[in-house]
Amino acid sequence: MKSLRLWTTVLIVWLIFFFNVERINSPINIRFYTYIFVALLVAVTLALPRLQRTSFLILLVTSISLFLGFRVFMERGYWYDNLFTGFALPITVTQVSAIIITGLLARQIQYGLQEFESVIANITFGYVGRLPRPFSEGQGPMYREVKRARRYHRPLAVIALKVEESDINVLLPQMVKEVQHAMMRQYVLAGIARILDNNIHDFETIALRDNNFILVLPEITAEEADQVAQKLQSAVKEHLKIQLQVGTANFPGEAMTFESLVEMALKNAQPPDRVLATPKQVTTPQNLGDIRL
Numbered sequence: 001m002k003s004l005r006l007w008t009t010v011l012i013v014w015l016i017f018f019f020n021v022e023r024i025n026s027p028i029n030i031r032f033y034t035y036i037f038v039a040l041l042v043a044v045t046l047a048l049p050r051l052q053r054t055s056f057l058i059l060l061v062t063s064i065s066l067f068l069g070f071r072v073f074m075e076r077g078y079w080y081d082n083l084f085t086g087f088a089l090p091i092t093v094t095q096v097s098a099i100i101i102t103g104l105l106a107r108q109i110q111y112g113l114q115e116f117e118s119v120i121a122n123i124t125f126g127y128v129g130r131l132p133r134p135f136s137e138g139q140g141p142m143y144r145e146v147k148r149a150r151r152y153h154r155p156l157a158v159i160a161l162k163v164e165e166s167d168i169n170v171l172l173p174q175m176v177k178e179v180q181h182a183m184m185r186q187y188v189l190a191g192i193a194r195i196l197d198n199n200i201h202d203f204e205t206i207a208l209r210d211n212n213f214i215l216v217l218p219e220i221t222a223e224e225a226d227q228v229a230q231k232l233q234s235a236v237k238e239h240l241k242i243q244l245q246v247g248t249a250n251f252p253g254e255a256m257t258f259e260s261l262v263e264m265a266l267k268n269a270q271p272p273d274r275v276l277a278t279p280k281q282v283t284t285p286q287n288l289g290d291i292r293l
Contacts, residue, residue: 007112031095071095161196
């Protein structure tokens, strides 16, 4: 936080100095569009965190190139003929230097903001719980379970739990609302993951696909999967006040491949009031703790 405050202060002082440099030294004649370009550079750098993934050198070269191209387009007469030589050269160097300094300061503030968000995220997730692996990484163990069920002719079910984006916005405490929306999503999903982890013994067969939790339940029939899905839905609603949309798909009754099972479960996901609209008379586990995956 100290470094963030320091770089913010330095940027403010620098911008005040730059926007008043002509008053301090009247012979300096910085063109009006330079001020607009510098202001836009600060705004774009701070408003687009994804730019941090791009090399600063690339961004700097791009910014300077755009500025010089715009300068060539805007200038006329003697200024145009002497943009890079003669009496206009010192002004060009001054303007480019201002862009470099401004970009460097804005980048440092961007680093500070990212560090602040990372600290808040670590504190928050340490309390709430961890997220499951992304679906692209976690589908391996799931696929093996489907393959095993196919080989030994055993039942298997897939459950999809959908989280509505609107529920993510209303759940968070005020402290986290002040951080980026991306962190809000992870906060809510981590809370749901903690509940699933507490109720499903094999957390390795849970993966996150966008806002959807995908669960693979070996040795669970279609009827049992409906009951398990309802209990998971009720547990999330009780602790987080979130209404999940749940859908199930079973092997081999509805699909034969892992990909088809996942797509079928997502397609079957329904609002809470429609889940188990037609009750099935089956013997189901008395509690989620009886499920051993």
